[in-house]
Amino acid sequence: MATQIDQVVQVLQATLSADEHTRHQAEQYLTQHAYAKSHVVVLMQVATAPQADASMRQSATINLKNLIAKGWDPRREDAARLHEEDKATVRANVLEALIQSPEIVRSQLNECVKVIANADFPERWPNLLETLVGYLATDDVPRVYGAVTVISVLCRKYEYKDKDERLALTPVINAAFPRLLQMLQSLLAMEDKREDAQLALLVKAIVKTYWSATYLDIPDALMRGDVYGAWIQCMHAIIVMPVPERGQPADPAERKHFPWWKAKKWALHVANRMFQRYGNPKQCKPEHKPFAEAFKRDCSCAFLESYVRLLSVLPAGGFLPDRIINLALQYLTTALTGSNTYKMMRPLLDDIVFQIAFPQLCHNAADQELWDTDPNEVVRKGYDIIEEMYSPRTAAVNFIVELCRCRSKENLPKVMGFMMQIFARCAEATRANGPAATPHPELGAALHAIGSLQDKLKSTTGYKEQIEPMLMAHVAPCFASPFPHVRAKACWCAGVYAEIEFQNPANFLALFGGVVAALKDDQLPVKVDATTALGSFVEAAEDIEQLKPILPQLLDEFFKLMNEVESEDLVFTLETIVEKFGEDIAPYALGLAQNLAAAFWKLTNSQDDKDDDDMNGALACVGCLRAIATILESISTLPHLYGQIEPTLMPILRKMLTQEGYDVYEEILEICSYITYYSPTVTPAMWELWPIMFDALESWGIQYFENVLVPLDNYISRGTEHFLAAPRYRDDVLRLCGTVILANEFPEPECIPAPKLMECVLQNCRGRVDDVVPGYLAVALERLPRCKGKYLKDLLIQVVANCLYYDAPLTLRTLEKNGKTNDALSAWFAMLSARTPNGKRKHHKREHDKKVCALGLTALLRAPAEAMPPAVAQGLGSITSVLVALLDDLKTQMTERKEMEENGYRGHGFWGGGDTDDEGEYVDEDLGDGGDDDPEDEKEPLDEEALRALAMKARKFGQFDPRGGDDDDDDDETRVEDDPVVAAERAWNEAQKTPEIPSPMSMHYALDLIEGPPEEAAARASIAKQIFAAASRTPWRSIRNLRVNGVAIDDDDVPALSGGDEGAGWDFVESAAGGTSPAFLELDFFGPDVFERLKIEPHQMRFTKGDEE
Template structure:
């Protein structure tokens, strides 16, 4: 098996690179005869291979379909439809049809035309297969795998636009009836894994997830009649009338499992709650929900907001992962707790009358029971959920009578005591809630000070999640603090805790808080600037290393890396009046700049250029090390960075205007020649829009204004270049810039006595412009 797996991976990688190479001159092209042989034989292996190898083969088939269908592979659709008729080939046909339909999932209407033929040819057969599978008594897990493929095919086919074939009421009804049948039907008990991770990935739960996904998509597309094309309004009305309520009822029935201690995968809960949340805005749907709203709110939604066994296990066993999941945007998209918070927020926003009051009363009762209970039986997890609810509703409560007048008292009575709780997750939640309300008007400033100092103390908490939530909350207190003398005496200790925490976690919010502190204290940060930059640079490299090593955390690592760069810019701005500090900081930042000014830094290029701009503008002089960055920027501009030309202009201006002598005299590298190569390439490129090259004439002006009398040999080439581009200019702003450059160069040319050669051409162009 190992040898076969290596072979399948090698084949996949070879096909990915060589089947349709990006570079037309790529030498490793596959001859057309070999391609035909592959297309004729590859599909037959789908059903013959075990899942591990099939996944690699599927990637190869995907490459072929993306490149060749339908033009070079017209027989593919016939192969699919033919094999859908053969019972022992159904899996292979559906597997390939899934890949084929996915090609068009995000395509525009014009590009989706081949999909409509696929639907026309395959969906009648697909519906028959689906119906047959649903009717099987005591189905084995292989049936779930087939149904899951059918759901994925349907999802890809309807994601952007519903094919007109499905607008036919009887056909659409047949699909929905089957979806609802499966959604209402209990999953088989036999064969269900006991391991939590294996359980949520089990085929029958995956079927529930995909059906819920599909129904949510249909509802989000057809819930609002105002956004529809005329031809689909009748379908939307039919969907609202006949199906939206049935789906809601089915979802509520599924959620009942939570009340009775049953199991639902987190993703299914999340999707169902999204459907309920979207339903709150429609009167007809809310009327269906209203009789059960108390059950939904107090027996389903609120328990999901409470700290649970999984939270405790993660808190104890892997606090770093607990922190990552708590601050990960992607995790939020799939989290039942986040979906529950969204439901509560939308409920009080859209249906606040009555619901807000009874929900707050419910929270108050939890607070009272907690306060009255002995320490052994206090409902700690319910208190955690109640605090989460109060924090979630902060914007609403700040604006609503009578609650806004009671917020300070609520904090003092029910939040402040938890700062000293022996339960770690309550200390963390207290810090988070305090941060949510840091901007309210405190009648007693001692309460503000107490909250802020409790949050600052949380930075030294033995539990990592408490420290991170305290950092998050501190940002709000620093923003809201009117008297910085409250923080100033402890600023060194505060920054020490930041340095320690930055060495432990990659958290974007930590960097945001640091930015806020730097912004508020300005030049007072000077004594700490070098240490801060060193810590941020180290954090940046850790973020880069983790995102490169683990694809699953690539997004969060990249976000934290961007945050580090932004914080570095904030620090450099705060010490802009202290040039000597830039000399000390520069060696720390140079390795980052050298790496990220290449194509490796495309995602953070704007932030990196801002740092280069600060270093080249505020340093007493531009060092030779900083000059080594010039070729990197010009190489990027000539290759892939034209979209960043406006950003590149700033440091290039600094190099020329503040390092004129070195710019003019140095011949290795030759900066003048490098500039000419870049600007002439941009300005002669026929594919460049006027808006793309606006920085070019600005840079020419910078060049001649700062190097006057030292670069006379460049006047004629630049004059010729500018005149040629002026002929093609269409946008008034670019014309104006080019005219300014022309005038400047004409004056220089007059001094050099060759202006007469160009004056006639220029006058003709000027008259044409006028």
């Protein structure tokens, strides 16, 4: 072992060498021997060796921490892991190492303990709790501190666990917390030792441990009245306790790290959460109401008093760390809604608002120093959510806003009066002594407050009418302020009110002009705030004609700013401009795309250079891609521009379609969708992305299959010839779909895009991909019996329907060859017949589903006799009945959708609308059917309509051809063929020549004979005339409830209805329509097999007024 230790020491020394080659060799050695027997133990020995050099110990500890993090309990089964014997040795010694080591090593060892405890406690580290409790009983301060630190780790392990999982923490609470409470009480009583930093650190550690143990709920052992009261008294004592002056750093930026301030901060955390959770008994769980009543009565006002006392040092210039001000103002904000706390605070409100809260909004010396030295940091902090969360300025403005919201009657006038006084005082100072004499910190704060109160002022009578005059009198002049922070706040404040209804349009333009001028300000933060405000003004502008002349100037300023700062708000504003100007952006589309692409690469590279996650940079990356997608949408009517933009975007697409683009994959796919859909052709460069997409789906990105389906659909539908030219494309589809559908590792929602992709191939390549039909059928039918969800089952059986529509004889031969005909058709017909108790379909609920099934059934009926298996031929009557019922439901669904659209509803789909639930409530078909009372029904995932809407914005382009073709007039004939009603009509025309195929047997007809394109109207008229055919085919007795043009025909007017076999003549229908061509026909029609199934002779059925069947 000694030799191994010496060797590791030498290697660690080499990692600190100035020679790069030496360092590289040392790092390679550590990597190669990381999981060697005893290596981790040796690292810990070096890290904890007192005689070792400090840098050596630190290097060893860092390596130890990284190794334990990766190899102690790796998630992957095949990952390298540490030996169990070494892990046992580390567990046995890590606590002592933690206690004995200096802080530089202890902080790293603490991370090791977190990993080990999270993985091993309590099962594989059963003696840990007993050891820690033993440490707590000693007088050894480092040992006690180490024990508290590890107990805190155990509590943090269960912070976010549910109630049942947190039961594992009960032994820790029972064994350790009574002792922790005693220690905390004793430490707080040692007034003479308050200057001892170690004592303060121990207090902070205990309070943090209590915070973690009570994070989601208070354990029963800590909720008992005496125990809870004791802990709360300690928290209150810490809050009111004076912080010793001795030992505090002179620099305010460093002073916040003083241990007693940290202890006070965590006590505030605890009190705030208790108040939020139990301050209002009415909002508590029933079992907690008695406890909450006691907290409200005994604690809420006591803490409020201590918070106000804590904040009272601020008007006199006293020091409080920003986070403590933030937490204290948060408590006061919550207290505004409580009757007892507001009553107590009410007399103090003027001082709290105007002496404590409002000054936090004022521009101070620290703000100005940052503005002068690092304007980029000013921008970052100004738009950083985390910074806002911890900022005292945010907490102060939230307090003022909440005060004016929930206690507005007596406070809103006072607050607004105070702001108006500031505006008047600043204006007077400017008039008297010039702009430089303006009390600018207060002016900026007033603008901040006025802007933050926007929601209240916009909705309150007496104030909303005064917003426009206020903006012109007090905000507009601030655009010319000599103080940059005031100009920035003026831009922001004007922006939040841009959407109000201006009585004088010139005022809107004046404010807008001030914002536009600020884009050329010499101060970066002003330009960024102006940019954000600009988006609001552009969004609110009703007439963009006045803005068009300045569009080049706006874009030029944007391009300059994008090179200076990383801001998602900047990109979002650009996106707003592109959306607003639409096609007018076309002349600048290429330049915009190039600048956004450059900004994206810059942001991506800066992300790679940063050690930690930069949320703002990541959002800005996403914003760039979204703005590019918006540009591509805006030029959709100018397809020639896509060829100019595509080369700029291609490097981004190639790189980000790999795993490197995981965080922006959806945005990248949206860009691909636009290019493949709107470009005149799918270019060879775009086809190079096809294998990259498939590689992603087959290796790491199957969760994006639904998103990838959109561009894949476009490749196949708009690049059909290229798709068919290379067999590998068809092979890719079959391989991927087979893997996804047949493998058990994928949940059903991730399988759903596969049958959709197969449908895309079959519908776009009819007659040209015979070789894929057997594979598609085999995959779909093999998975079908194992389906649990109805939606996937529907899609798989629709593969059979699509194959029939593609080529019915080929499909029937394939099914017969594999012995699957009966299985496939029986399952399909059972699904088509399945209804809920209230008559709704259980399967194929969307319009598109019904159309696919209808086209498949029609193709089956039209199959040549020689291609039809005997079992199918014998059931043609049933097939016809199923088809008729399906078309009837389809007609009803389409009618309901059109009515909803006429009433202002717009669905998402290209292929049709939704359905109605049992009470007639409309249910968007994209979300499945929510009205069935079948307990097995489940919500269905988003379907093709939603996918296409993502890429092509269906709302702008109306109904979409399911084959993805264009709208050329010469394609009309093909589209008519795809209409299920027309296809069925042709099938029935052919059925007249085939006696084995009966006419439709039982249905309710509602035929609009003039609606829609002439071809469809003619087809429906043809069906109607077939019903009223020769007496040998349609006797009057098969017709009931006849209505012509909405008028019911009484049975008395149709003597033939009393019985007999007279033929139902079309001439009677025309006469019932007043001698004109009928426009709308409605009837119930029964064929001979209805009577046969009901065991009723035809002459026994009489259709007279009021009779039932």
